[in-house]
Amino acid sequence: MSDDPNIAPRVIKNDPWYGTYARRAEGMRASEIRALFAVANRPEVVSLAGGMPYLGRMPFDELSEQLGAMLREKGTVAWQYGSAQGDPHLREDVLPIMELEGIKDVQPDDVVIVNGSQSGLDLITRIMCDPGDVVLAEAPNYVGALGVFQSFQVDVVNVAMDGDGLIPQALEETIKDQLAKGRKIKMLYTVPNFHNPAGATMSVERRPQIIEIARRYHVLIVEDNPYGLLGFDGRTYPALRSMDSEGIVYLSSFSKIIAPGMRVAWMVAPAGIRQKLVLANESAILCPSNMSQMTITTYLDNFDWKAQINDYRGMYRERCDAMDQALKEFLPYCSWLKPKGGFYIWLKIPEGLNAKEMLPRAITAKVAYVSGTAFYDDGQGADHMRLSFCYPTPDRIREGVRRLSTVIDNELDTVRLFEPGSADGRE
Numbered sequence: 001m002s003d004d005p006n007i008a009p010r011v012i013k014n015d016p017w018y019g020t021y022a023r024r025a026e027g028m029r030a031s032e033i034r035a036l037f038a039v040a041n042r043p044e045v046v047s048l049a050g051g052m053p054y055l056g057r058m059p060f061d062e063l064s065e066q067l068g069a070m071l072r073e074k075g076t077v078a079w080q081y082g083s084a085q086g087d088p089h090l091r092e093d094v095l096p097i098m099e100l101e102g103i104k105d106v107q108p109d110d111v112v113i114v115n116g117s118q119s120g121l122d123l124i125t126r127i128m129c130d131p132g133d134v135v136l137a138e139a140p141n142y143v144g145a146l147g148v149f150q151s152f153q154v155d156v157v158n159v160a161m162d163g164d165g166l167i168p169q170a171l172e173e174t175i176k177d178q179l180a181k182g183r184k185i186k187m188l189y190t191v192p193n194f195h196n197p198a199g200a201t202m203s204v205e206r207r208p209q210i211i212e213i214a215r216r217y218h219v220l221i222v223e224d225n226p227y228g229l230l231g232f233d234g235r236t237y238p239a240l241r242s243m244d245s246e247g248i249v250y251l252s253s254f255s256k257i258i259a260p261g262m263r264v265a266w267m268v269a270p271a272g273i274r275q276k277l278v279l280a281n282e283s284a285i286l287c288p289s290n291m292s293q294m295t296i297t298t299y300l301d302n303f304d305w306k307a308q309i310n311d312y313r314g315m316y317r318e319r320c321d322a323m324d325q326a327l328k329e330f331l332p333y334c335s336w337l338k339p340k341g342g343f344y345i346w347l348k349i350p351e352g353l354n355a356k357e358m359l360p361r362a363i364t365a366k367v368a369y370v371s372g373t374a375f376y377d378d379g380q381g382a383d384h385m386r387l388s389f390c391y392p393t394p395d396r397i398r399e400g401v402r403r404l405s406t407v408i409d410n411e412l413d414t415v416r417l418f419e420p421g422s423a424d425g426r427e
């Protein structure tokens with residue numbers, strides 16, 4: 001990617017502050033996804049890169065009337081500072097949403113509202129981890145979480161996953177191995193439903209096993225669940241938090257089920273941790289935006305949000321099917337797991353190809369994806385790419401995959417040229 005000036009992160013030359021930054025800032029890198037945004041969003045490019053929800057079906061006309069009324073009645077509250085823990089009305093409103101995934105024992109006081117799950121990940125890492133501590137995580141891993149862990153100088157140790165999510169035996173072996181090395185394990189970070197980027201969902205059988213292992217070794221589980229209500233067949237899975245209230249910090253967000261622009265998400269945590277989260281939220285931002293929270297409560301209180309989520313599920317299923325079909329048609333020699341929900345397909349490309357090196361050529365062919373390397377912090381992942389089906393229409397998805405296939409085909413021809421006789425999977 002760095003050989004394309006359009007998408008390489010800008011280097012600040014002669015920075016007078018070079019050498020004075022905190023060590024934690026030295027570890028920060030531009031996310032491969034952010035670096036891509038500018039080019040990937042050009043209209044001529046089919047972007048299979050970003051994880052932006054499609055918002056074209058939101059009832060904006062009616063919503064703007066409701067929001068106008070809300071401002072007329074409660075403008076002085078909406079535009080005022082609020083509570084560091086979040087608006088009590090919203091903390092009440094999230095309870096029935098969590099019930100859909102089996103979480104029934106939570107009170108509004110157990111909930112903390114945060115500026116998007118991203119901020120929640122920052123807060124929990126801030127209060128739990130010192131530099132050099134270990135966070136266990138699925139590999140590949142959500143790129144935004146990796147960014148947070150890097151900024152706190154935490155060591156991310158990969159735990160193997162497969163189509164059924166985290167592998168319990170691998171978790172226990174990794175814990176034993178890290179403890180034998182004298183490492184301090186602070187948390188297990190997991191995205192159990194419709195994983196970003198792997199698309200996998202943790203099986204119902206594995207969930208209590210993972211909890212039992214974490215409990216036995218006193219490892220806190222951070223359950224990040226932005227996609228749980230976006231199962232294509234309408235099925236939801238029991239949240240880990242529904243099986244354990246003391247060992248789990250639960251995070252969910254309105255970003256994918258309503259819209260990300262408000263930056264509103266919520267956390268549920270055991271009392272001691274929750275208290276520290278509120279203090280950390282206060283020191284980071286004083287309080288989440290009242291206006292954003294009241295926009296969400298206005299929506300939740302006046303619209304049939306369950307019907308809207310159902311509608312989105314159907315739309316994303318159609319787009320996932322379109323991508324799966326196009327891959328079968330144009331790239332049958334690649335492999336992938338068709339997800340049961342969420343936004344992403346994790347595509348394995350033929351041996352010998354490098355998704356990161358190929359990206360500038362894909363952009364030239366007017367299609368964008370995210371290289372698998374973005375989802376590891378140790379250089380792995382060049383044999384995969386993440387394809388998002390959430391935003392483009394089915395026709396655009398088909399065209400994007402067709403363009404991608406021309407890039408991959410050309411790449412394979414080049415590999416063959418230099419290594420005659422090498423198998424490339426197309427025979």
Ligand SMILES: Cc1ncc(COP(=O)(O)O)c(C=O)c1O
Pocket residue numbers: 051115116117118119142144191196224226252253254255260264265
């Ligand atoms: C697994 C995961 N966690 C967290 C986030 C961030 O969500 P939010 O918009 O609530 O910050 C995302 C966004 O893509 C995600 O995929």
